[in-house]
Amino acid sequence: MSKLNSPLFNFVVSITLFQIIASFSLSTSQSLINEISTTTTKALFIFGDSTVDPGNNNYIDTVPENKADYKPYGQNGFFEKPTGRFSDGRVIVDFIAEYAKLPLLPPFLQPSADSSNGVNFASGGAGVLAETNQGLVIDLQTQLSSFEEVRKSLAEKLGEEKAKELISEAIYFISIGSNDYMGGYLGNPKMQESYNPEQYIGMVIGNLTQAIQILYEKGARNFGFLSLSPLGCLPALRALNREASNGGCFEVASALALAHNNALSSVLTSLDHILKGFKYCHSNFYDWLQDRINNPKNYGFKEGANACCGIGPYGGIFTCGGTKKVKEYDLCDNSDEYVWWDSFHPTEKIHEQFAKALWNGPPSVVGPYNLDNLFSNIKNKLTIADVVDNPEIEEGQFHF
Ligand SMILES: *[C@@H]1O[C@H](CO)[C@@H](O)[C@H](O)[C@H]1NC(C)=O
Numbered sequence: 001m002s003k004l005n006s007p008l009f010n011f012v013v014s015i016t017l018f019q020i021i022a023s024f025s026l027s028t029s030q031s032l033i034n035e036i037s038t039t040t041t042k043a044l045f046i047f048g049d050s051t052v053d054p055g056n057n058n059y060i061d062t063v064p065e066n067k068a069d070y071k072p073y074g075q076n077g078f079f080e081k082p083t084g085r086f087s088d089g090r091v092i093v094d095f096i097a098e099y100a101k102l103p104l105l106p107p108f109l110q111p112s113a114d115s116s117n118g119v120n121f122a123s124g125g126a127g128v129l130a131e132t133n134q135g136l137v138i139d140l141q142t143q144l145s146s147f148e149e150v151r152k153s154l155a156e157k158l159g160e161e162k163a164k165e166l167i168s169e170a171i172y173f174i175s176i177g178s179n180d181y182m183g184g185y186l187g188n189p190k191m192q193e194s195y196n197p198e199q200y201i202g203m204v205i206g207n208l209t210q211a212i213q214i215l216y217e218k219g220a221r222n223f224g225f226l227s228l229s230p231l232g233c234l235p236a237l238r239a240l241n242r243e244a245s246n247g248g249c250f251e252v253a254s255a256l257a258l259a260h261n262n263a264l265s266s267v268l269t270s271l272d273h274i275l276k277g278f279k280y281c282h283s284n285f286y287d288w289l290q291d292r293i294n295n296p297k298n299y300g301f302k303e304g305a306n307a308c309c310g311i312g313p314y315g316g317i318f319t320c321g322g323t324k325k326v327k328e329y330d331l332c333d334n335s336d337e338y339v340w341w342d343s344f345h346p347t348e349k350i351h352e353q354f355a356k357a358l359w360n361g362p363p364s365v366v367g368p369y370n371l372d373n374l375f376s377n378i379k380n381k382l383t384i385a386d387v388v389d390n391p392e393i394e395e396g397q398f399h400f
Pocket residue numbers: 129130131202203204205206207210
């Protein structure tokens with residue numbers, strides 16, 4: 001047995017590590033106390049699709065399917081009127097802003113939007129690929145160009161140094177990809193002829209990786225990602241799938257989402273090794289949401305399959321609001337009892353549960369950092385409480 005493997009040596013190493021960790025964690029909590037006031041000034045920049053669009057599509061020329069600025073959207077009373085959010089009320093990033101003690105982040109396209117706390121570039125219907133709903137949405141590439149505009153104007157307003165600091169401390173939240181797989185691939189026979197699923201996922205992930213790298217090159221360091229849902233269980237896709245398995249979910253769509261989530265996880269792990277100072281919060285909400293869909297009563301819901309607003313099987317025909325081709329739609333009495341608000345989008349209540357889990361959920365659903373960690377600038381992935389509660393933690397788990 002070599003000396004380095006002796007129990008005594010391990011014991012000494014453990015003690016020393018414990019002391020280093022303890023003093024490190026203490027200084028971390030000390031600086032956390034000092035940081036409480038600065039936390040409120042951190043910026044949040046948002047990129048994505050209808051899961052996080054706060055109303056950018058109100059300002060673009062598009063089809064009614066990509067808009068949500070009419071009743072009954074936003075009907076649950078938090079906002080005084082429909083805002084363009086694809087929800088009965090708020091969306092994930094509104095809750096995240098609240099937890100981070102930031103004001104609601106305005107749509108980038110809102111005239112005279114104040115971007116000093118960050119801004120939201122997301123657009124309902126948008127995809128990672130330029131081809132997805134082309135001409136009807138603000139695609140990811142364009143959202144990145146808009147960020148560059150904001151970065152330049154911040155530098156003019158605050159000076160290069162201050163702007164750089166704001167950019168590097170800000171959180172970049174990205175929620176996109178569903179539209180690439182639904183309309184962009186499954187709804188597009190030509191795309192399916194040109195690319196098999198594996199090639200197509202590779203293309204989406206390749207472009208998403210490039211977007212992350214572009215933001216990193218511009219100074220972004222802290223990233224948050226919302227994983228894709230089991231897409232085949234959206235009321236709209238369940239409705240499409242009726243002949244197949246009697247109301248089951250449309251498995252092909254869910255499989256694409258799952259493969260995308262796994263591919264993104266691997267990319268993020270690699271980027272973590274390659275990009276200095278890169279920190280991220282990824283989520284694993286596929287099973288999390290599936291469980292709410294299958295067992296709504298365990299989570300305070302009554303209905304997991306049918307949409308609150310829509311018509312036809314599962315409320316899956318996307319007519320909510322009556323602005324589209326088919327004007328008739330049904331509306332449930334209490335959207336809080338539903339997982340799905342309309343044929344494609346979850347209710348505010350699900351958005352809130354998503355946001356809570358992203359903010360301080362357990363490592364089984366978010367990691368390696370949660371958003372609370374990223375906003376409070378925690379440098380270590382474990383706190384002193386973890387060390388005290390679990391003295392047998394492997395030293396390899398610590399990242400200094
Ligand atoms: C990005 O997507 C385009 C199609 O829009 C594709 O041609 C290109 O190869 C993709 N890039 C990467 C790096 O995967």
